[in-house]
Amino acid sequence: xxxxxxxxxxxxxxxxxxxxxxxxxxxxxxxxxxxxxxxxxxxxxxxxxxxxxxxxxxxxxxxxxxxxxxxxxxxxxxxxxxxxxxxxxxxxxxxxxxxxxxxxxxxxxxxxxxxxxxxxxxxxxxxxxxxxxxxxxxxxxxxxxxxxxxxxxxxxxxxxxxxxxxxxxxxxxxxxxxxxxxxxxxxxxxxxxxxxxxxxxxxxxxxxxxxxxxxxxxxxxxxxxxxxxxxxxxxxxxxxxxxxxxxxxxxxxxxxxxxxxxxxxxxxxxxxxxxxxxxxxxxxxxxxxxxxxxxxxxxxxxxxxxxxxxxxxxxxxxxxxxxxxxxxxxxxxxxxxxxxxxxxxxxxxxxxxxxxxxxxxxxxxxxxxxxxxxxxxxxxxxxxxxxxxxxxxxxxxxxxxxxxxxxxxxxxxxxxxxxxxxxxxxxxxxxxxxxxxxxxxxxxxxxxxxxxxxxxxxxxxxxxxxxxxxxxxxxxxxxxxxxxxxxxxxxxxxxxxxxxxxxxxxxxxxxxxxxxxxxxxxxxxxxxxxxxxxxxxxxxxxxxxxxxxxxxxxxxxxxxxxxxxxxxxxxxxxxxxxxxxxxxxxxxxxxxxxxxxxxxxxxxxxxxxxxxxxxxxxxxxxxxxxxxxxxxxxxxxxxxxxxxxxxxxxxxxxxxxxxxxxxxxxxxxxxxxxxxxxxxxxxxxxxxxxxxxxxxxxxxxxxxxxxxxxxxxxxxxxxxxxxxxxxxxxxxxxxxxxxxxxxxxxxxxxxxxxxxxxxxxxxxxxxxxxxxxxxxxxxxxxxxxxxxxxxxxxxxxxxxxxxxxx
Amino acid sequence: xxxxxxxxxxxxxxxxxxxxxxxxxxxxxxxxxxxxxxxxxxxxxxxxxxxxxxxxxxxxxxxxxxxxxxxxxxxxxxxxxxxxxxxxxxxxxxxxxxxxxxxxxxxxxxxxxxxxxxxxxxxxxxxxxxxxxxxxxxxxxxxxxxxxxxxxxxxxxxxxxxxxxx
Numbered sequence: 001x002x003x004x005x006x007x008x009x010x011x012x013x014x015x016x017x018x019x020x021x022x023x024x025x026x027x028x029x030x031x032x033x034x035x036x037x038x039x040x041x042x043x044x045x046x047x048x049x050x051x052x053x054x055x056x057x058x059x060x061x062x063x064x065x066x067x068x069x070x071x072x073x074x075x076x077x078x079x080x081x082x083x084x085x086x087x088x089x090x091x092x093x094x095x096x097x098x099x100x101x102x103x104x105x106x107x108x109x110x111x112x113x114x115x116x117x118x119x120x121x122x123x124x125x126x127x128x129x130x131x132x133x134x135x136x137x138x139x140x141x142x143x144x145x146x147x148x149x150x151x152x153x154x155x156x157x158x159x160x161x162x163x164x165x166x167x168x169x170x171x172x173x174x175x176x177x178x179x180x181x182x183x184x185x186x187x188x189x190x191x192x193x194x195x196x197x198x199x200x201x202x203x204x205x206x207x208x209x210x211x212x213x214x215x216x217x218x219x220x221x222x223x224x225x226x227x228x229x230x231x232x233x234x235x236x237x238x239x240x241x242x243x244x245x246x247x248x249x250x251x252x253x254x255x256x257x258x259x260x261x262x263x264x265x266x267x268x269x270x271x272x273x274x275x276x277x278x279x280x281x282x283x284x285x286x287x288x289x290x291x292x293x294x295x296x297x298x299x300x301x302x303x304x305x306x307x308x309x310x311x312x313x314x315x316x317x318x319x320x321x322x323x324x325x326x327x328x329x330x331x332x333x334x335x336x337x338x339x340x341x342x343x344x345x346x347x348x349x350x351x352x353x354x355x356x357x358x359x360x361x362x363x364x365x366x367x368x369x370x371x372x373x374x375x376x377x378x379x380x381x382x383x384x385x386x387x388x389x390x391x392x393x394x395x396x397x398x399x400x401x402x403x404x405x406x407x408x409x410x411x412x413x414x415x416x417x418x419x420x421x422x423x424x425x426x427x428x429x430x431x432x433x434x435x436x437x438x439x440x441x442x443x444x445x446x447x448x449x450x451x452x453x454x455x456x457x458x459x460x461x462x463x464x465x466x467x468x469x470x471x472x473x474x475x476x477x478x479x480x481x482x483x484x485x486x487x488x489x490x491x492x493x494x495x496x497x498x499x500x501x502x503x504x505x506x507x508x509x510x511x512x513x514x515x516x517x518x519x520x521x522x523x524x525x526x527x528x529x530x531x532x533x534x535x536x537x538x539x540x541x542x543x544x545x546x547x548x549x550x551x552x553x554x555x556x557x558x559x560x561x562x563x564x565x566x567x568x569x570x571x572x573x574x575x576x577x578x579x580x581x582x583x584x585x586x587x588x589x590x591x592x593x594x595x596x597x598x599x600x601x602x603x604x605x606x607x608x609x610x611x612x613x614x615x616x617x618x619x620x621x622x623x624x625x626x627x628x629x630x631x632x633x634x635x636x637x638x639x640x641x642x643x644x645x646x647x648x649x650x651x652x653x654x655x656x657x658x659x660x661x662x663x664x665x666x667x668x669x670x671x672x673x674x675x676x677x678x679x680x681x682x683x684x685x686x687x688x689x690x691x692x693x694x695x696x697x698x699x700x701x702x703x704x705x706x707x708x709x710x711x712x713x714x715x716x717x718x719x720x721x722x723x724x725x726x727x728x729x730x731x732x733x734x735x736x737x738x739x740x741x742x743x744x745x746x747x748x749x750x751x752x753x754x755x756x757x758x759x760x761x762x763x764x765x766x767x768x769x770x771x772x773x774x775x776x777x778x779x780x781x782x783x784x785x786x787x788x789x790x791x792x793x794x795x796x797x798x799x800x801x802x803x804x805x806x
Numbered sequence: 807x808x809x810x811x812x813x814x815x816x817x818x819x820x821x822x823x824x825x826x827x828x829x830x831x832x833x834x835x836x837x838x839x840x841x842x843x844x845x846x847x848x849x850x851x852x853x854x855x856x857x858x859x860x861x862x863x864x865x866x867x868x869x870x871x872x873x874x875x876x877x878x879x880x881x882x883x884x885x886x887x888x889x890x891x892x893x894x895x896x897x898x899x900x901x902x903x904x905x906x907x908x909x910x911x912x913x914x915x916x917x918x919x920x921x922x923x924x925x926x927x928x929x930x931x932x933x934x935x936x937x938x939x940x941x942x943x944x945x946x947x948x949x950x951x952x953x954x955x956x957x958x959x960x961x962x963x964x965x966x967x968x969x970x971x972x
Contacts, residue, residue, distance in 0.1 A: 017895050023901055023902065023904075026909065027900065027906060028893075028901070029909075029911075030895070030906055030909030030912050031897040031898075031901055031909075031912060031916065032843070032883065032884070032886070032887055032897065032898050033841070033842070033843015033844070033882065033884050033886075033905065033913045034843065035909045035910075037845070038911065039842075039845075039846070040836075040842035041836070041838075042840070052903065121831075124807075124826065124828065124829070172856065212944070213910075214845075214847040214853060214855055214910040214911050214942065214943070215845070215847065215908070215910045216847075216945045241911065263909065263968075265845070265847075265908045265909070265910030266908040266910060266944050266945055268905075268944070297849050298847065298849060298850065299849040299850075299852075312807070320808070321860070334944050352838075376864075452931075465921050513827060525908055526908025526909065526910075526945045527905035527907070528907065552921055557903040571843075581862070592950040640888030669880075693904075694904045694907060694946060694950060695907075697947030697948075697950065698907060698944070698945045698947050699948055700947060701946075701947035701948070703835070724850050724852070725848050725850060725852035725853060725942070726850060726852065728808055730852070732935075732938075732939040732940075732941075732942060732948075733934070733935040733936075733938050733939055733941075733943075733951065733952065734935050734936055734939045736935075736947055736948050736969070739947060739949055746960075
């Protein structure tokens with residue numbers, strides 16, 4: 001070995017594989033304004049479409065008159081439900097098994113519902129046309145309060161469902177009822193409550209909010225009449241699913257549909273579903289023979305596409321006097337708005353809400369969820385969380401604090417007492433999940449030590465005493481949250497979307513010179529897949545990450561995948577990438593054995609190639625094997641070096657974490673200050689720590705927004721009163737706290753590289769940490785539970801209700 | 807609607823075009839000039855994705871008519887890289903400190919940070935946070951954007967970049 005021979009460390013470093021804080025390849029174009037987002041696309045002759053929307057939350061549509069609109073210069077067509085009926089597209093199926101109006105068919109059911117689609121030569125002319133469409137409405141009584149939707153005399157919202165006593169998920173109890181979903185052992189749970197020494201019961205609401213990525217939903221549809229082919233560029237988190245949905249509802253053969261997701265400006269669940277804009281732009285392109293662009297504006301985005309949450313969770317815990325939990329009972333009133341357009345795996349009407357037993361060893365539990373219709377926008381997307389998991393985590397983490405308060409126990413101590421123990425994994429929860437792995441006690445204790453939890457509690461006690469003596473008007477809260485996520489949907493045995501199993505996929509093609517391309521069924525919206533997927537491959541096959549190009553989002557070239565949401569990319573697509581890479585390495589080993597004239601069992605892997613066991617000088621690098629794959633493969637072997645993997649995960653993955661928020665609140669103004677926020681995440685094997693930290697910062701910021709003010713609120717008439725960034729809380733750099741991150745590593749035992757997914761954990765764990773901090777601050781004044789969001793005004797009101805101004 | 811002939815300097819080059827009186831500057835830049843790095847996130851002047859530099863000021867180009875920019879000197883993200891094509895200190899800082907994820911707010915954020923550093927070459931963290939508070943980022947939680955701007959400030963000032971301890 002001479003001085004020029006690179007050391008093992010140098011060879012490892014050159015790969016920039018797993019565990020490395022590799023700088024992102026995407027940033028080269030994004031920092032120069034050279035990203036390629038949907039609205040950047042300009043096709044020859046392209047038209048623009050935009051919607052006439054309903055000012056009413058519930059009204060009969062008596063007449064739509066487009067006469068004057070069609071006289072506006074530049075306006076070419078006005079599409080209504082009547083137009084769509086000629087192609088059988090006035091209604092579309094939702095991912096949740098319901099149907100949804102594409103354009104108002106006889107009535108409107110929420111404010112800003114799509115009524116007509118005006119197609120014009122540019123966006124300004126389309127707007128002129130919209131102003132000239134005359135719609136005659138007859139207002140109807142409005143149902144906004146979900147607790148009144150199932151009153152016997154509540155107005156009938158979905159006349160199309162008249163007489164239907166069964167929906168996609170079983171029997172319907174009322175004309176505004178969507179489904180009832182129950183899980184768990186009711187008798188055993190009822191018995192646990194009868195025997196309980198201590199019980200708590202609280203209605204915990206998780207308000208309606210919205211993912212609101214900075215880029216709204218948009219598309220360009222171009223129908224080629226000669227070829228009979230439809231091309232769609234869109235902000236799709238799941239492009240293949242969109243292709244299949246279009247094939248099913250538009251009756252265009254699937255191979256003649258080309259769906260392309262270019263760069264996406266954030267998704268957070270907003271861009272999973274299929275929206276009327278996509279259908280209308282496609283129909284408009286078919287009608288006009290020209291490409292049609294549809295770009296949602298911010299108000300449309302907030303008011304019409306895909307709200308999140310709106311879960312009202314009546315929660316009960318049974319416990320011993322010593323604080324050992326013995327039962328959990330939860331009933332959820334789930335407000336779905338006008339149509340059930342939840343983007344959940346098809347068999348899961350309330351997503352994975354049955355993770356609501358959280359990180360605790362509940363011997364029994366029972367859950368029931370009633371989905372209902374109201375005059376609000378449809379949706380129910382997973383806003384930076386796996387399906388309904390953030391609702392579940394909020395529910396149990398708030399309830400554990402309420403129980404601790406009743407028992408007079410410290411909330412951290414109560415959690416430590418009830419955690420599933422490390423030796424209990426794989427753990428079968430009372431509501432049916434098999435938790436793959438975890439070490440909750442270690443994570444919790446690390447958090448408590450890192451922040452000096454005991455010291456913070458002493459400080460709080462002193463602060464409370466000072467408050468009572470009238471020496472300060474500030475109160476202090478510690479928000480503890482310990483969450484278990486369930487991500488990586490999912491195994492084909494229980495997860496599908498419209499019948500398609502939720503696998504994911506990767507195709508790797510190595511070129512003769514040792515560079516390659518990987519095409520993956522996931523679709524990044526900012527997560528940095530082009531960077532991290534190459535790192536997995538680099539470690540697996542010993543080719544530098546810089547020499548692997550990652551491509552996603554083109555349904556013609558990428559293998560079929562179910563897309564990116566619910567933190568599923570690393571658990572599912574990440575596994576497919578590792579498995580495809582291992583197929584490459586297996587073939588490479590045979591080629592190397594042939595070239596080195598040894599049996600393949602005599603070879604061992606060594607960072608970036610193979611070496612002969614016992615003869616470390618006799619090696620063949622992966623780069624050289626790539627060349628050999630194209631000119632001298634063993635007799636009988638096909639040339640080339642490529643592999644495809646479709647990965648059907650055997651189980652979900654279960655990331656977890658311990659968070660704490662330290663907050664002070666001025667009772668006279670309600671103004672809060674987040675003094676400290678510490679987040680410890682365990683997402684298993686860490687592929688790129690820099691990106692993980694970035695994901696955690698972003699998720700915590702969204703959690704902060706949701707818990708402390710971000711809300712889609714309606715007045716009694718069904719008007720959205722938080723429909724722009726003026727009213728919808730969007731934290732800036734000034735409000736956003738400083739984040740401290742930490743980690744433990746408990747690899748997933750069933751994932752090829754042990755990774756679990758992380759993007760959504762901080763939102764799931766963050767919301768309860770903030771809310772528990774506020775509630776903990778007020779608890780010594782006699783409060784049990786204050787509903788989110790905790791903005792200044794509500795904090796002031798809470799203080800007032802607790803009599804601090806008396 | 808009648809169109810008006812307008813001229814302006816964009817990224818150092820004289821450009822001209824026709825715009826209706828109501829055409830927003832951001833649409834003129836994106837659609838007439840095909841400079842699509844400037845983005846639109848809200849149309850109500852809240853998000854800052856459309857921030858550009860006009861005559862030495864940060865301006866949200868969704869809230870200005872193209873005709874109002876007659877005769878002005880504009881810099882967009884496409885004009886931020888050095889003449890030799892290498893990344894500017896800010897662009898490099900955003901990459902090195904992971905100050906971006908989806909990239910949608912990034913051009914506006916970099917343009918705003920560019921002007922901020924002209925106004926205050928050595929801003930404190932608090933001054934940076936206040937200075938970019940007209941720009942919303944949904945992905946990063948701002949912490950790494952602050953570090954990116956600190957990195958760039960240090961590089962421009964020729965001093966070593968030191969990260970504040972957590």
